[in-house]
Amino acid sequence: MKVSFIDLQAQYQAMQQEIDEAMAHTITHSAFIKSAAVKDFEAQFASYLGAGHVISCGNGTDSMEILLRVMDVGPGDEVIVPAMSWISTSEVVATAGATPVFVDVDPQTYTLDVTLTEAHITRKTKAIIPVHLYGHPADMSSIMALAEKHTLNVIEDCAQAHGAGIQGRKIGTWGHAASFSFFPTKNLGAFGDAGAMIVQNDAWAQEARMIAHHGQESRHQHRVHGRNSRMDGLQAAILSAKLPYLDQWVGLRIRKAALYDALLADVPQITIPIVKPDCRHAYHLYVVRAENRDMLKQYLADRDIDSLIHYPVASPFQPCYASMHHKDEDFPIASRYQQEILSLPIYPELPEEAIRHVVQTIKTFYAR
Numbered sequence: 001m002k003v004s005f006i007d008l009q010a011q012y013q014a015m016q017q018e019i020d021e022a023m024a025h026t027i028t029h030s031a032f033i034k035s036a037a038v039k040d041f042e043a044q045f046a047s048y049l050g051a052g053h054v055i056s057c058g059n060g061t062d063s064m065e066i067l068l069r070v071m072d073v074g075p076g077d078e079v080i081v082p083a084m085s086w087i088s089t090s091e092v093v094a095t096a097g098a099t100p101v102f103v104d105v106d107p108q109t110y111t112l113d114v115t116l117t118e119a120h121i122t123r124k125t126k127a128i129i130p131v132h133l134y135g136h137p138a139d140m141s142s143i144m145a146l147a148e149k150h151t152l153n154v155i156e157d158c159a160q161a162h163g164a165g166i167q168g169r170k171i172g173t174w175g176h177a178a179s180f181s182f183f184p185t186k187n188l189g190a191f192g193d194a195g196a197m198i199v200q201n202d203a204w205a206q207e208a209r210m211i212a213h214h215g216q217e218s219r220h221q222h223r224v225h226g227r228n229s230r231m232d233g234l235q236a237a238i239l240s241a242k243l244p245y246l247d248q249w250v251g252l253r254i255r256k257a258a259l260y261d262a263l264l265a266d267v268p269q270i271t272i273p274i275v276k277p278d279c280r281h282a283y284h285l286y287v288v289r290a291e292n293r294d295m296l297k298q299y300l301a302d303r304d305i306d307s308l309i310h311y312p313v314a315s316p317f318q319p320c321y322a323s324m325h326h327k328d329e330d331f332p333i334a335s336r337y338q339q340e341i342l343s344l345p346i347y348p349e350l351p352e353e354a355i356r357h358v359v360q361t362i363k364t365f366y367a368r
């Protein structure tokens with residue numbers, strides 16, 4: 001039995017008519033750029049989140065770059081980021097001309113370890129970018145309290161956590177700003193690149209929109225040097241068709257994760273993901289820690305079961321940060337976990353038999 005990591009066709013087939021109609025409408029109206037569909041999606045996503053302005057843009061990475069600029073982060077400044085994330089989170093800090101300051105992650109949730117964060121705050125620190133990694137919310141109440149104490153701005157990186165929440169309040173509405181990616185494989189995915197900024201303050205919302213549109217304040221009035229970062233009409237129409245299903249899809253991810261949890265509970269070589277009280281985990285990824293990880297991954301691959309590693313080299317140890325001379329001891333959790341983490345297949349349509357087969361194969365591996 002072949003088990004693929006993700007199956008984007010399954011989702012498309014389940015809603016093909018709605019998607020095809022949305023695309024056909026965009027094409028017959030040539031509503032490609034700055035169309036009503038973009039404004040509509042922004043309004044729908046804002047109402048889904050329940051707070052803040054939504055400003056769409058080209059992709060998730062752009063959204064964080066623009067937000068840092070809105071917050072006036074630049075050369076000489078420092079921004080705190082977790083040691084485990086996709087490269088975008090620290091990359092945008094460097095693009096802004098500032099320095100990413102890595103902090104190790106919480107050993108249970110894989111998100112920024114808030115107990116270690118304060119020691120890294122200096123007079124140069126301007127912002128914190130917590131990441132809701134794999135779909136588990138970062139500890140936002142503690143992060144916001146720390147940010148308040150030191151007058152720092154907080155940008156939530158929500159790229160892996162559409163649909164996650166804390167105490168019933170959606171992630172993306174806790175920080176001063178937040179960033180979403182709609183890359184095709186995310187919990188809410190477009191058919192290409194797309195992203196959005198969430199901003200909780202009117203002036204910043206205006207500024208963010210202006211920067212994303214060539215610094216244009218009004219037509220042909222370019223107040224600052226901005227850039228071109230747009231969500232196009234096709235992506236907006238597709239995202240609007242998909243948004244009503246997001247909570248249902250996250251619910252299915254939670255069910256798949258619960259089945260994995262139950263079946264893996266008696267495998268001592270595997271540590272399953274935990275969910276903190278009051279948190280809704282959006283399970284963008286189902287990440288376990290496994291003894292003998294690399295051999296297990298190969299064993300699964302030999303039996304047609306896909307698995308991935310998010311990420312095999314933790315950010316501080318990437319070649320682009322070599323000049324910072326980070327050592328394993330600086331990030332004991334991230335450096336150990338990069339050898340142990342394994343992402344098993346998860347997506348809303350993943351059949352239960354596939355999960356049973358994956359777990360049975362894992363058990364056979366450890367029983368050898």
Ligand SMILES: *Cc1c(COP(=O)(O)O)cnc(C)c1O
Binds near residue numbers: 060085086089183
């Ligand atoms: C996907 C992702 C991004 C970037 O999104 P793009 O739309 O690909 O630029 C940023 N942060 C995290 C944690 C991600 O997983």
